[in-house]
Amino acid sequence: MLVYHYTHLQAGASIIQDEFLKVSETESKKGLKPALWFSKNELYEPTALKNYTYKGIINSFKTLQEQADVIGCARIGYYDNDNNLTSWKEYRNLSGLPRQDRRLIEKSYKKQGAKLSDWFCSFEDMSIDDMGFVEIWIDKWVEWTEKSLKTAMDKAEGIIYDEE
Numbered sequence: 634m635l636v637y638h639y640t641h642l643q644a645g646a647s648i649i650q651d652e653f654l655k656v657s658e659t660e661s662k663k664g665l666k667p668a669l670w671f672s673k674n675e676l677y678e679p680t681a682l683k684n685y686t687y688k689g690i691i692n693s694f695k696t697l698q699e700q701a702d703v704i705g706c707a708r709i710g711y712y713d714n715d716n717n718l719t720s721w722k723e724y725r726n727l728s729g730l731p732r733q734d735r736r737l738i739e740k741s742y743k744k745q746g747a748k749l750s751d752w753f754c755s756f757e758d759m760s761i762d763d764m765g766f767v768e769i770w771i772d773k774w775v776e777w778t779e780k781s782l783k784t785a786m787d788k789a790e791g792i793i794y795d796e797e
Contacts, residue, residue: 634673634712635711635712636671636711637671637673637675637678637711638654639708640706641700641704641706642705642782643705644707645705646782648761649767649777653758653759653760654759654761654764656669656756665738666724666730668755668756669754669755669756669757669758669759670752670753671754671755672751672752672753673750677706677708677770679745679747680745682694682696682697682700697770698770698772701770701771701789702789702790703789704789704791705769705770705785706769707768707769707777708768708770708774709766709767710768711759711763711764713753719753719754719755720750720752720753721752721753721754722750769781771784771788
């Protein structure tokens with residue numbers, strides 16, 4: 634089974650540099666147990682769209698292209714041939730999240746367009762060497778290369794970088 638870890642360009646670069654996808658050390662604001670999240674969604678996982686603050690108000694990017702135009706989009710493909718990942722159904726049972734909280738989270742994410750059966754996670758850090766590939770969104774998913782990274786960064790108006 635092929636799944637994707639979706640993120641933005643800066644986080645993607647950090648993952649490549651560190652050579653690891655790292656599980657957060659803190660629970661999410663919604664009380665979810667820390668995990669690395671993956672999705673079977675081949676275009677983009679709607680819940681992976683990031684939040685941003687504009688004029689003191691927290692907003693969320695609404696589309697893949699909107700996020701790509703500001704902070705870029707990256708994804709890391711993983712072939713879970715050995716069924717190492719935990720499904721959302723398994724996760725929600727293991728997490729100890731109260732049923733009422735879980736239902737609110739699921740309702741909110743479904744409203745964003747998520748398909749919960751697409752979700753899988755790992756509770757442990759994963760090596761980039763175990764991943765199948767890394768891609769960047771430039772009007773379509775392309776291989777992460779120096780050239781595609783520069784193109785994506787040039788298109789992302791919210792990214793400022795040193796061109797040394």
